[in-house]
Amino acid sequence: MTSRAAPKPAPNLKFAHIGLVVSEIDVMTRFYVDVLGFTITDSGVFGEMRVAFLSRDPEEHHQIVLTTGRPADLPANTINPDFGPVIQQISFKMGSLADLRDMKGRLEQGGATRLTSASHGNAWSLYAHDPEDNYIEFYVDTDWYASQPFYVPLDLTRSDEDIVEETRALCEASPGFKPIGRWRADIARAMAPPFQK
Known part of the structure; x- marks a missing residue:
């Protein structure tokens, strides 16, 4: 009988950043700086x-x-044209429904296109496309978990109280419902340990 080696533990890592290849780097930089509030920490030329x-x-x-070099003839996503051909979406966490409403106004004024909003049970989300059509999401966590995918259109003109009550009721009526704290504790037991410095 041969003995099997114990599985190797997961690597000690955490996700830190994303790189996008773009056509118009100045337009894209201005969008992420002026509309989303990023700071340019460095810029330059590397080769061409x-x-x-x-x-x-x-x-x-x-x-x-952001780097230049995006091909002009990059094909669209073959199943859902809202999603990118390679990167499905880039997501940004926000603190409150008020922040989400504020971002909606900023996006509308800042050149983002095709804005939509949805409740996912575990989060309220606002979606848009940046100047080069990358699908971007802004979301606020809720206090509940419901099995995913979960998508209900969200009207951000409604009051916070109405949105919270509707979301809670939808979550409680859906499969897999549990308070988000319990879901996080359950999933933590199945995940690799968190990143350690």
Whole structure:
């Protein structure tokens, strides 16, 4: 009988940043700086490629890297044209429904297109497309979990109280419902340990 080696533990890592290849780096940089509040931490030229490093966290030199070189004939997503051909979406966490409403106004004024909003039970989300049609999401966590996918159109003109009550009722009536704290405790037992410095 042969003995099996114990599985190796998961690597000690955490997700830190994303890089996007773009066509118009100045337009994209201005959008992420002017509309979303990122800071340019560095920029320059690497070979034939222009590069811009952007962050909203002084602990992270960059959270987004923009580089030139996007092909002009990049095909659309073959199943859902709202999603990108490679990157499905880029998501940003927000603190409150008021923040989500504020972002909606900023996006409308800042050149984002095709804005939609939805409740996912565990989050309220606002979706848009940046100037190069990347699908971006802004979301606020709720206090509940419901099995995903979960998508109900969200009217951000309604009061916070109405949105909270409707979401709670929808979650409680859906499969897999539990308070988000319990879901997090349950899933933590199945995940690799958190990143350690």
